[in-house]
Amino acid sequence: MTINRQFRLKRRPVGRVTRDDFDLVESPVPEPGEGEAVVRNLYLSLDPTNRIWMSDQPQYMPPVAIGEVMRGGGIGRVVASRNPAFKEGDLVNGLVGWQDYSIAGGPSELFPPTVIPDGLPIPVTTLMGACGMTGLTAYFGLTEIGQPKPGETLVVSAAAGAVGSVVGQIGRIMGMRVVGIAGGPEKCRFITEELGFDAAVDYKAADWREQLKAATPKGIDVNFENVGGEIMEAVVARMNLYGRMPLCGMISTYNDTTRPRYDISPFLMKRIRLQGFIIIDFKDRYIEGSMQLAQWLVEGKLKARETVVDGLENAPETLNMLFDGGNTGKLIVKI
Numbered sequence: 001m002t003i004n005r006q007f008r009l010k011r012r013p014v015g016r017v018t019r020d021d022f023d024l025v026e027s028p029v030p031e032p033g034e035g036e037a038v039v040r041n042l043y044l045s046l047d048p049t050n051r052i053w054m055s056d057q058p059q060y061m062p063p064v065a066i067g068e069v070m071r072g073g074g075i076g077r078v079v080a081s082r083n084p085a086f087k088e089g090d091l092v093n094g095l096v097g098w099q100d101y102s103i104a105g106g107p108s109e110l111f112p113p114t115v116i117p118d119g120l121p122i123p124v125t126t127l128m129g130a131c132g133m134t135g136l137t138a139y140f141g142l143t144e145i146g147q148p149k150p151g152e153t154l155v156v157s158a159a160a161g162a163v164g165s166v167v168g169q170i171g172r173i174m175g176m177r178v179v180g181i182a183g184g185p186e187k188c189r190f191i192t193e194e195l196g197f198d199a200a201v202d203y204k205a206a207d208w209r210e211q212l213k214a215a216t217p218k219g220i221d222v223n224f225e226n227v228g229g230e231i232m233e234a235v236v237a238r239m240n241l242y243g244r245m246p247l248c249g250m251i252s253t254y255n256d257t258t259r260p261r262y263d264i265s266p267f268l269m270k271r272i273r274l275q276g277f278i279i280i281d282f283k284d285r286y287i288e289g290s291m292q293l294a295q296w297l298v299e300g301k302l303k304a305r306e307t308v309v310d311g312l313e314n315a316p317e318t319l320n321m322l323f324d325g326g327n328t329g330k331l332i333v334k335i
Contacts, residue, residue: 004029005312007070007098013054015255016323019316021054022070022098029101036105037086039076039113041096044312044333045128046072046319047162051254060278070098070315073133074335075116075124078104091116093127098315100335121298129162129330130304131293133279137248138166139289140282142224143174145246145275150175152221155212155235159197160187160305161322162330163248166293167224168197169302176222179215181208181231183325190328195303209234219243227252229260236266247276255323305329 007022032038053064053071064071074096078086083105086092094113096102104113116124122131129135141163142148154171158164159180168191171178180191181201188200199215201208212234219240225232228250236245253260267274282289296302307327309318312335321327 002029003027004099004101006100007312007315009054009064009066009068009070011066012056013051013255014257017051017054017316017319022316024313030103032080032082032103032105035083036103037078037081037083039092039096039102039104040079041074041076041100041102041312041335043076043125043128044072044074044096044098044315044335045133046315046322046331046333047134048249048251048254048322050319051323060280071095072098072315073128075128076102086115091124093132098312100312120294122294123304125306125308125330125332126294126297126304127290128332129306130166130297130302131290134162134330135166135293136282136286136289137279138163138170138224139293140279140285141246141248141277142167142170142222144282145277146222146224146244148174148176148222151177153177153179153216153218154222154224155179155181155216155220156224156226157181157231157235158226158249158251159191159200160328161226162327164224164226165191165195165305165329166302169195169296171222172196172198173296173301179212179220181212181227181235187325187328190305194305203231212238222246224248225250229253233262236272239266239270239272241270243270243272245272245274247274251323306332308332308334310334 003026006025010023013021078090092113154176156164156167160182168178178197179199180197183204188202191197192200201211220238223235223245225247226249229252
């Protein structure tokens with residue numbers, strides 16, 4: 001390929017993301033400057049944070065600027081290098097962007113890419129999912145903030161997604177009773193029959209509140225929150241005294257044009273500890289977490305599911321699968 005296709009942000013999306021929010025630009029494949037390498041991108045990670053990056057709002061990283069290549073994590077192979085840290089043929093993992101080719105080693109990189117070691121005993125795509133950022137989010141969010149204890153009840157929203165599916169499995173490894181909230185009978189079967197969750201609540205069913213009550217007869221000790229909205233309020237209402245709530249995301253509100261309002265009185269009356277977090281809070285411990293997740297994966301204690309869509313050109317529409325419940329596990333675009 002001699003052309004580099006790039007999705008550049010054209011405007012701030014209002015509500016759902018559409019193709020019209022981007023310009024798809026074709027340009028020559030870049031040449032590496034001194035200290036740089038050219039990477040042929042192979043896989044693109046799609047995550048709820050992509051939607052946040054498109055918005056001009058306070059966040060943990062600068063928003064993507066209008067006219068800038070859309071930010072995104074992914075995996076690629078080095079095809080040309082003038083940097084001793086990267087040799088031709090190396091697989092690298094980092095912020096590659098929504099494009100066919102990216103530059104590694106540039107002076108303005110927010111997070112420099114890392115070389116993937118040869119001979120890994122796990123599929124390389126799991127470095128974007130179960131053993132990558134989403135897996136690490138699940139691992140540190142539950143173990144450090146949720147502080148799980150054997151016999152306690154853990155509830156996970158978006159339980160069939162990239163983060164939630166790993167959270168629930170870690171909870172089971174640590175001896176908790178795990179209840180997942182997912183959309184539709186198929187996803188509920190997936191988390192119980194394949195991942196080993198103790199119970200599932202189908203939020204698309206008319207009686208989901210009754211299902212939640214039946215699945216948590218002893219209340220809820222830890223709520224790993226990914227969704228927000230009325231589901232979060234219903235879970236919080238069933239939490240026990242001194243419960244813990246790692247707040248990972250509020251995906252149900254990311255396309256809203258107005259800010260939701262919540263009754264926070266249960267946090268006071270039940271002395272619930274709520275802590276929001278972003279995975280970069282634990283950046284100094286990534287290797288520790290990845291090694292533990294990979295060990296569990298190799299041992300069969302952790303299972304990784306991925307939804308893979310072909311074609312960079314499909315990235316904008318594919319992103320909406322995260323908000324429509326269209327994916328199971330990690331959502332990836334194969335470039």
